[in-house]
Amino acid sequence: MLAAFRDAPHGRRFEVVRKLRRALAQPAPDATGDCFDIGEFKSFEQFETKYRILATELGYEGKVPAPGEMDFLHAMVDRDDIRHPGGIGSRDYFFLTALVSILAPRRVVEIGTLTGFSAAIIAAAIHRQHDGAGLPSGRNGITVETIDVQTRCLIDETRATGFEIPELIPDLVSTVQVHTGKESDFVRELGARNEFGLAFIDADHRHPWPLLDVLRLEPYVQDGGWILLHDIKLGTYGRDQRQTGQAPEGDTPYGAEWLFDRWPFRKIRSFHIGAIELPSRRDALIPFALRLMEEPFEVTGKAAKRVRRALYQSLTDLV
Numbered sequence: 001m002l003a004a005f006r007d008a009p010h011g012r013r014f015e016v017v018r019k020l021r022r023a024l025a026q027p028a029p030d031a032t033g034d035c036f037d038i039g040e041f042k043s044f045e046q047f048e049t050k051y052r053i054l055a056t057e058l059g060y061e062g063k064v065p066a067p068g069e070m071d072f073l074h075a076m077v078d079r080d081d082i083r084h085p086g087g088i089g090s091r092d093y094f095f096l097t098a099l100v101s102i103l104a105p106r107r108v109v110e111i112g113t114l115t116g117f118s119a120a121i122i123a124a125a126i127h128r129q130h131d132g133a134g135l136p137s138g139r140n141g142i143t144v145e146t147i148d149v150q151t152r153c154l155i156d157e158t159r160a161t162g163f164e165i166p167e168l169i170p171d172l173v174s175t176v177q178v179h180t181g182k183e184s185d186f187v188r189e190l191g192a193r194n195e196f197g198l199a200f201i202d203a204d205h206r207h208p209w210p211l212l213d214v215l216r217l218e219p220y221v222q223d224g225g226w227i228l229l230h231d232i233k234l235g236t237y238g239r240d241q242r243q244t245g246q247a248p249e250g251d252t253p254y255g256a257e258w259l260f261d262r263w264p265f266r267k268i269r270s271f272h273i274g275a276i277e278l279p280s281r282r283d284a285l286i287p288f289a290l291r292l293m294e295e296p297f298e299v300t301g302k303a304a305k306r307v308r309r310a311l312y313q314s315l316t317d318l319v
C-alpha cells in the first residue's frame with residue numbers, strides 16, 4: 001500500500017489507497033481460474049475438429065470455419081520455409097485464426113507487431129467473418145490496430161516494423177494500421193472504451209510487462225471480451241532446456257506464463273498460446289494484479305521503476 005500511495009497520481013493518493021483497500025477486502029477469486037486446455041493445433045485435420053470444440057466452449061456451438069479460411073492457412077503453411085524468425089508458429093496461428101473466426105470481433109488491438117505476421121493473420125480472419133461490411137464508421141475500415149515500440153523491425157533493421165503485411169494480405173493492407181514508437185497505453189488514441197472485441201499481447205514478455213499491457217488494454221476491450229497472450233510456457237521451456245544442458249535461443253522470461261497461470265478467471269490454453277477472459281467486475285483485477293506484482297520483476301533498474309509507476313497508474317484508472 002505504501003508503494004501504491006507513493007506511485008498514485010498526486011492529489012488522488014488517499015482516495016486510491018482507500019479504493020485499493022476496499023477492492024482487496026473483496027473475497028479473493030478462485031486462485032487458479034477455470035482453464036480449458038484444447039491442446040495443440042497440430043494439423044489441418046485437427047484444425048477443423050478443434051475449431052468445433054473451441055466454438056462450443058465459447059458458446060458458438062455448430063460454427064464452422066469460414067469459406068476460404070483453410071485455403072488461407074494452407075498458403076501460410078506453404079510459406080513456412082521463408083518465414084522470418086520471431087513471429088508465431090503454425091500451431092499458434094491456427095489457434096489464433098480459430099479464436100478470431102469464432103468470436104468474429106470487428107476490431108482487434110495487438111501489442112507487438114514485429115514483421116506484421118500475426119496482425120495479417122488476424123486481419124484475414126476478421127475479413128472472412130465480416131467481408132469488410134459493417135465496420136464502425138469513422139475508423140476508415142481499420143480492423144486491426146497493431147502497436148510496436150520499435151519503428152525499424154527488431155529482426156531486420158533495414159525494414160520497417162510491419163513490413164510483411166503487404167506481402168501476406170495485399171488486398172487487406174488498408175484494414176491494418178501499424179503504430180510504431182508506441183506502447184500499449186497508446187490504445188486510448190485508437191478506440192473508445194469497450195470497443196475492441198479481442199486483444200493480442202505478444203510484446204515484452206518480462207514480468208510485469210504482460211500484466212501492464214493487460215491493465216492498459218482492458219478498459220478498451222468489450223465486456224466479457226478475451227485477451228490473447230503468447231509465450232505462456234516460455235519460462236518453463238527455458239528452464240527445461242537449461243536443465244538438459246541446452247542453451248535456449250534468447251531470453252526466456254516468465255511474465256506471460258505467470259500471468260496466464262495465475263489468472264483467476266476463465267481461460268483457454270493451446271500449448272504456448274492462451275486466452276484469458278475479462279471478469280464482469282473489472283475491479284476484481286485489482287487483488288490479482290497486486291498479488292502478481294509481488295513476484296520479482298524481470299525488468300530491472302530504471303525501467304522497473306517506470307513500469308511499477310505505470311502499473312499503479314493503470315490500477316488507479318480501474319477504481
Ligand SMILES: C[S@@+](CC[C@H](N)C(=O)[O-])C[C@H]1O[C@@H](n2cnc3c(N)ncnc32)[C@H](O)[C@@H]1O
Pocket residue numbers: 086087088111112113114115116117118119147148149150154182183184202203204209
Ligand atoms: C515476439 S515479437 C511480435 C511477433 C508478432 N506478434 C508476430 O507473431 O508476428 C515482439 C515485438 O514486440 C515489440 N515490443 C517489445 N516491447 C514492447 C513494448 N513494451 N511495447 C510494444 N511493443 C514492444 C518488439 O519490438 C517486437 O517487435
